[in-house]
Amino acid sequence: MTGVRQTTPLDRVAGAHDAAVLAVARRGDPVSRAELADALQVTPQAISKIMGRLMGRGLIAEAGTLAAGPGKPTTLYRIVPSSRRAIGLHLTRSRVHGVVVDLSGEILERRELEIGRLQPVPELIETLATEARALAEVGPGVLLGAGVGMPGPVDWSEGVYRGTSDPDPWRGAEIRRLLLEELGLPVLLDHDSRAALVGETWSQPGLLHDAALVLVEDGLGASLCLDGSIVRGAHSHAGEAGHTVVRMGGTPCTCGRRGCAQAEYQAALAAGDDDLAAQVLATIVVDIVRLVDVDRVVLGGRTVYAHHESSMNAIRAALAEGLHAEPWVHVEVMLSTRGTDLIAVGAACEVLEHEYGNPQALVGPGS
Amino acid sequence: MTGVRQTTPLDRVAGAHDAAVLAVARRGDPVSRAELADALQVTPQAISKIMGRLMGRGLIAEAGTLAAGPGKPTTLYRIVPSSRRAIGLHLTRSRVHGVVVDLSGEILERRELEIGRLQPVPELIETLATEARALAEVGPGVLLGAGVGMPGPVDWSEGVYRGTSDPDPWRGAEIRRLLLEELGLPVLLDHDSRAALVGETWSQPGLLHDAALVLVEDGLGASLCLDGSIVRGAHSHAGEAGHTVVRMGGTPCTCGRRGCAQAEYQAALAAGDDDLAAQVLATIVVDIVRLVDVDRVVLGGRTVYAHHESSMNAIRAALAEGLHAEPWVHVEVMLSTRGTDLIAVGAACEVLEHEYGNPQALVGPGS
DNA sequence: AGAGTAAGGCAACGCTGTTGCGTTACGTCA
DNA sequence: TGACGTAACGCAACAGCGTTGCCTTACTCT
Numbered sequence: 001m002t003g004v005r006q007t008t009p010l011d012r013v014a015g016a017h018d019a020a021v022l023a024v025a026r027r028g029d030p031v032s033r034a035e036l037a038d039a040l041q042v043t044p045q046a047i048s049k050i051m052g053r054l055m056g057r058g059l060i061a062e063a064g065t066l067a068a069g070p071g072k073p074t075t076l077y078r079i080v081p082s083s084r085r086a087i088g089l090h091l092t093r094s095r096v097h098g099v100v101v102d103l104s105g106e107i108l109e110r111r112e113l114e115i116g117r118l119q120p121v122p123e124l125i126e127t128l129a130t131e132a133r134a135l136a137e138v139g140p141g142v143l144l145g146a147g148v149g150m151p152g153p154v155d156w157s158e159g160v161y162r163g164t165s166d167p168d169p170w171r172g173a174e175i176r177r178l179l180l181e182e183l184g185l186p187v188l189l190d191h192d193s194r195a196a197l198v199g200e201t202w203s204q205p206g207l208l209h210d211a212a213l214v215l216v217e218d219g220l221g222a223s224l225c226l227d228g229s230i231v232r233g234a235h236s237h238a239g240e241a242g243h244t245v246v247r248m249g250g251t252p253c254t255c256g257r258r259g260c261a262q263a264e265y266q267a268a269l270a271a272g273d274d275d276l277a278a279q280v281l282a283t284i285v286v287d288i289v290r291l292v293d294v295d296r297v298v299l300g301g302r303t304v305y306a307h308h309e310s311s312m313n314a315i316r317a318a319l320a321e322g323l324h325a326e327p328w329v330h331v332e333v334m335l336s337t338r339g340t341d342l343i344a345v346g347a348a349c350e351v352l353e354h355e356y357g358n359p360q361a362l363v364g365p366g367s
Numbered sequence: 368m369t370g371v372r373q374t375t376p377l378d379r380v381a382g383a384h385d386a387a388v389l390a391v392a393r394r395g396d397p398v399s400r401a402e403l404a405d406a407l408q409v410t411p412q413a414i415s416k417i418m419g420r421l422m423g424r425g426l427i428a429e430a431g432t433l434a435a436g437p438g439k440p441t442t443l444y445r446i447v448p449s450s451r452r453a454i455g456l457h458l459t460r461s462r463v464h465g466v467v468v469d470l471s472g473e474i475l476e477r478r479e480l481e482i483g484r485l486q487p488v489p490e491l492i493e494t495l496a497t498e499a500r501a502l503a504e505v506g507p508g509v510l511l512g513a514g515v516g517m518p519g520p521v522d523w524s525e526g527v528y529r530g531t532s533d534p535d536p537w538r539g540a541e542i543r544r545l546l547l548e549e550l551g552l553p554v555l556l557d558h559d560s561r562a563a564l565v566g567e568t569w570s571q572p573g574l575l576h577d578a579a580l581v582l583v584e585d586g587l588g589a590s591l592c593l594d595g596s597i598v599r600g601a602h603s604h605a606g607e608a609g610h611t612v613v614r615m616g617g618t619p620c621t622c623g624r625r626g627c628a629q630a631e632y633q634a635a636l637a638a639g640d641d642d643l644a645a646q647v648l649a650t651i652v653v654d655i656v657r658l659v660d661v662d663r664v665v666l667g668g669r670t671v672y673a674h675h676e677s678s679m680n681a682i683r684a685a686l687a688e689g690l691h692a693e694p695w696v697h698v699e700v701m702l703s704t705r706g707t708d709l710i711a712v713g714a715a716c717e718v719l720e721h722e723y724g725n726p727q728a729l730v731g732p733g734s
Numbered sequence: 735a736g737a738g739t740a741a742g743g744c745a746a747c748g749c750t751g752t753t754g755c756g757t758t759a760c761g762t763c764a
Numbered sequence: 765t766g767a768c769g770t771a772a773c774g775c776a777a778c779a780g781c782g783t784t785g786c787c788t789t790a791c792t793c794t
Binding site: 010153227229231233237240246247279292293294321324329 | 376377380384409520522529531532576577589591593594596598599600601602603604605606607608610611612613614615616617622623624626631646647650653654655657658659660661662688689691692693695696
Binding site for chain 3: 375376377378380381409410413416417436
């Protein structure tokens with residue numbers, strides 16, 4: 001597949017800088033040319049050119065001036081949230097939770113729909129499309145596309161729900177392609193925990209440079225952001241932390257192994273032992289920290305919402321215990337800023353990220 | 368810290384392309400302009416310019432022509448291994464194992480030295496410097512620097528051995544700075560498992576795009592290469608897979624927790640239960656695969672060398688069992704190509720990688 | 735007002751890879 | 765032996781990136 005080159009290397013330089021400026025601007029406060037020059041490691045003159053491009057596209061606008069002492073006052077710039085929109089859909093077996101967000105990731109509208117447990121794929125696509133079309137009505141700005149976040153094995157690059165082994169009507173569904181054909185809009189499909197992390201990184205650019213997000217919904221998932229990039233893996237399949245063994249020979253899991261974190265967590269909850277459940281959560285968090293050295297851990301998901309305080313405390317305690325010999329390692333534990341919208345918002349942010357986020361590698365595929 | 372800009376964005380484009388060409392050339396077979404153009408997604412004319420730069424630096428040379436049908440025969444190019452050298456030192460509590468490698472990662476010379484268990488830091492630096500100076504005598508080509516790989520918590524970006532909590536004469540040693548001052552050469556310090564993976568990726572470019580290396584020496588470590596980049600983490604501390612809990616409430620570990628993989632592994636070996644030890648290894652491999660979705664697992668290290676066949680079989684069996692519901696996920700399990708030299712060679716390759724390896728991010732620090 | 739200061743624009747520049755076209759070096763066939 | 769077709773390759777002009785040097789603008793302070 002000798003693909004035709006789409007962008008030149010110089011386009012990529014420009015694109016990377018445009019994305020970097022947007023990331024800084026997204027942090028909220030108006031920024032100056034000098035600040036941006038420092039952040040991007042380019043000259044102020046280059047920032048002027050970059051701003052010219054971005055203002056031409058309507059993504060950035062001037063936001064007044066700031067006089068500090070003598071001399072010409074600094075011109076400030078801000079992002080224009082209303083210039084773009086994206087739809088995000090959180091799909092589970094029992095419902096579809098949808099949002100439209102603006103360029104800054106703020107929610108413009110929310111919708112919720114209960115669905116039948118065994119909706120066949122064509123009907124499911126129709127349901128998703130209907131929700132998306134309703135959401136598309138809301139808000140100003142160019143609509144960029146729709147993102148879908150769902151649990152279970154999901155192949156991001158193929159846009160396919162892989163499914164588990166049970167008889168499953170959705171197994172192998174080409175959700176991205178079908179929904180794209182239905183909507184006529186760009187569509188992205190991703191794992192719920194990865195979508196959630198994309199959402200967190202979008203609205204807090206730079207903060208989650210090395211971070212893990214632990215998602216507790218029906219299952220247990222974890223996504224990673226390492227060195228500023230979301231980890232998706234060789235088969236776009238990363239994030240199945242729920243099938244990490246924390247007790248060899250323990251509770252049997254649906255995956256065939258024993259003592260998976262997810263199985264142990266659910267067994268503990270079923271037995272009413274909330275402390276043990278929190279311990280399981282804390283264990284896999286410490287394991288992740290030891291393995292990939294993230295310095296932020298974000299906790300989110302419907303199930304953990306009720307006892308998030310105790311869960312976070314258990315995680316903090318386990319981190320303190322497991323890292324007592326390495327005092328230079330500090331890990332910040334935080335709750336998702338998005339509440340129960342985190343996956344829907346994250347799915348929408350996948351679209352924003354894809355369009356205006358960090359650039360692909362400078363050099364094409366190495367092999 | 369408004370650092371002074373060292374490279375311009377255009378330098379980085381050129382540097383990235385130069386590195387990419389070297390990576391393809393390192394695979395061994397002579398390559399043509401057309402192949403490279405396809406791999407880098409640039410025009411053949413651009414490859415000519417890139418080759419001009421690289422040949423000017425002596426890194427690449429012409430390697431004959433290849434006539435295929437009518438028309439001017441294709442010119443082939445190959446890497447010049449003898450143009451550069453790097454020293455690699457593998458440091459443990461009981462010895463120093465050193466190598467010099469050429470640009471292709473081949474060993475030119477090997478040295479081994481037993482050392483006293485509690486050598487104080489200044490003496491240790493002197494020992495390392497002596498070994499490095501002896502190795503520096505061997506082979507042609509420009510000597511680029513020295514890499515040091517060692518177990519335990521190591522901060523790559525600071526070049527410091529962090530140490531564990533025991534009274535430890537090496538704790539906090541600024542090995543990189545001290546050795547640099549002693550040798551007058553660039554020095555890099557890294558964790559043994561990460562160094563080993565750098566070595567594997569250097570000599571097999573492109574193959575280990577998403578891979579894990581499990582290192583079994585005195586302790587148990589694992590390093591990751593995700594999306595083509597070695598994972599070092601927020602505190603340059605990634606890879607402590609040995610302190611991943613595989614049996615909650617299990618064998619007490621030196622780190623303070625119970626049931627860490629390393630503790631369980633060593634306990635099993637001490638009890639003579641090699642099967643159980645292999646199972647522990649297999650468990651953490653599957654956990655890693657589930658979490659970050661690597662499609663290659665490299666096994667290496669002195670301790671696992673004797674029973675590598677059975678260990679690899681156990682890992683393969685565990686992968687087959689743990690992934691039976693996801694038949695599209697294929698994971699290749701392989702043995703290190705470097706035998707017991709893997710860490711020393713890897714440390715040397717850290718230097719090569721730093722000088723000629725994949726480019727830093729296109730845009731400077733995002734914050 | 736006038737001097738001093740800092741921000742920002744304009745124009746020329748250096749460097750990337752790209753494009754268009756001519757040259758080189760090979761096979762093939764008359 | 766020579767003309768022709770073909771494929772690889774080089775040269776020169778080009779577009780577009782950020783950079784540099786210089787000038788203009790806009791403000792404060794005297």
